[in-house]
Amino acid sequence: MKACTLYRIAAVLLLLFALGHTVGFRQSGPKWGVDTLLASMRSIHFDVQGFSRSYWDFFVGFGLFVTVFLLLAAVLAWQLGGLPAESLGHIRGIAWALALCFIAVTVLSWRYFFAVPIVFSTVITVCLVAASWLSSKPI
DSSP: OOHHHHHHHHHHHHHHHHHHHHHHTTOOOGGGOOHHHHHHHHHOEEEETTEEEEHHHHHHHHHHHHHHHHHHHHHHHHHHHTSOHHHHHHTHHHHHHHHHHHHHHHHHHHHHOOHHHHHHHHHHHHHHHHHHHHHHSOO
């Protein structure tokens, strides 16, 4: 498989990952028994550098940060997939940085999350590492 194809696959998966994360990260199930905790996160406010915030604000804010970075990664992967092989060879540092970033995301997913983010991050990582490897080879 060519590096450009792997980057494009990763880009589509990243877009789906971002969409799923955005829709799902604020949801909870009644069986989890966290309704009281979530109500507390929403209702208790404190002042931070002149702003009234709650832990829910931080939770939502950081969750949306993740979405933004997943979208950036999707755009970057798509752009890498559109470059000629010679150009990819010149920017291998960027390609490997993205791949290493997703190795870390995969480790964090395995440590802290569940099946869906583990599968998405693992497949994206495999695509990005393989594409980086292929694009680092001399033409």
